[in-house]
Amino acid sequence: MNPNRPTIRPRRLRSTATMRQMVAETVLRPADLILPMFVADGISDKREIASMPGVYQHTIDSLLYAVEDAAKESITCIDLFGVPRDSDKDERGSAAWDPEGILNRGIAAVRERFGDDILVMADTCLDEFTSHGHCGLLDAHGAVANDATIACYQDMAVSQAAAGAHIVSPSGMMDGQVAAIRQALDESNYTDVAIMAYSAKYASAFFGPFRDAVGSSLQGDRRTYQQDPANFRESLREVALDIEEGADFVMVKPALAYLDVLHAVKDISPVPVAAYHVSGEYVMIKAAAANGWIDGDAAMMEALVSIKRAGADQILTYAAVDIARKLNNAR
Numbered sequence: 001m002n003p004n005r006p007t008i009r010p011r012r013l014r015s016t017a018t019m020r021q022m023v024a025e026t027v028l029r030p031a032d033l034i035l036p037m038f039v040a041d042g043i044s045d046k047r048e049i050a051s052m053p054g055v056y057q058h059t060i061d062s063l064l065y066a067v068e069d070a071a072k073e074s075i076t077c078i079d080l081f082g083v084p085r086d087s088d089k090d091e092r093g094s095a096a097w098d099p100e101g102i103l104n105r106g107i108a109a110v111r112e113r114f115g116d117d118i119l120v121m122a123d124t125c126l127d128e129f130t131s132h133g134h135c136g137l138l139d140a141h142g143a144v145a146n147d148a149t150i151a152c153y154q155d156m157a158v159s160q161a162a163a164g165a166h167i168v169s170p171s172g173m174m175d176g177q178v179a180a181i182r183q184a185l186d187e188s189n190y191t192d193v194a195i196m197a198y199s200a201k202y203a204s205a206f207f208g209p210f211r212d213a214v215g216s217s218l219q220g221d222r223r224t225y226q227q228d229p230a231n232f233r234e235s236l237r238e239v240a241l242d243i244e245e246g247a248d249f250v251m252v253k254p255a256l257a258y259l260d261v262l263h264a265v266k267d268i269s270p271v272p273v274a275a276y277h278v279s280g281e282y283v284m285i286k287a288a289a290a291n292g293w294i295d296g297d298a299a300m301m302e303a304l305v306s307i308k309r310a311g312a313d314q315i316l317t318y319a320a321v322d323i324a325r326k327l328n329n330a331r
């Protein structure tokens with residue numbers, strides 16, 4: 001070693017936990033996390049989802065208790081999905097925009113209890129509400145009809161805004177959905193309601209447990225409207241179109257398997273970029289931890305930090321409350 005040359009030791013900045021915390025390049029905060037939640041009709045008590053440990057279908061009452069627990073850990077936003085009775089599903093998904101439908105009742109209850117202290121984001125898609133399980137209306141050939149579906153999304157978004165949603169989140173990947181929803185909201189005097197667009201949503205195998213969570217009736221797949229996992233440039237085009245149409249946020253879904261896409265979207269987006277740590281990504285960690293193969297808490301934290309490091313401004317994750325609690329306890 002040259003005695004005239006300073007000794008370069010990057011490890012000095014890893015020497016203690018306090019040192020590592022001080023020089024951390026990526027900082028995850030509870031306010032970065034959005035908690036997806038499910039409110040279900042026809043149940044008398046909250047019900048754990050078999051394929052998603054620690055995640056529940058809620059009654060209105062249990063939903064409010066769970067949101068209160070999240071708020072105590074400084075979670076500031078939930079993403080609410082409605083789970084109707086099978087008997088309330090039809091080919092059009094009309095319960096989606098019914099003011100008395102389960103999702104709109106859930107939105108209204110959370111907004112009444114928490115006001116503006118918790119941001120209520122509502123899923124704006126028909127798949128939970130249609131008898132066939134697709135994200136839109138089917139034409140005579142069984143394909144999803146883009147323009148007819150968008151008209152339903154407009155009705156759904158306006159009904160969600162009327163119920164009290166701060167943010168609507170169209171997730172069906174229909175062409176032109178953001179512009180149409182923005183127009184409908186503005187014409188109904190809901191100009192302050194924001195849109196988080198599922199801009200780069202892939203036809204992913206990682207969505208499997210979510211379909212249990214919402215009681216999906218889907219037969220077949222959604223590959224004709226969700227993106228091909230093999231494609232990258234297509235995502236940037238979808239994001240650019242949604243921004244041009246008026247999206248206030250854009251989203252990449254799933255997150256962990258698409259960190260390259262997330263990073264590229266962050267580079268081009270003038271609006272906040274969200275990423276959805278989806279059900280399959282969540283349960284893989286849970287299952288491995290349950291078998292004693294990994295430290296589940298550490299792996300979950302590492303996964304979410306990687307999503308933040310790749311460029312996410314917001315992260316939707318079923319682990320939001322547990323991770324926020326750990327972050328708060330580490331202060």
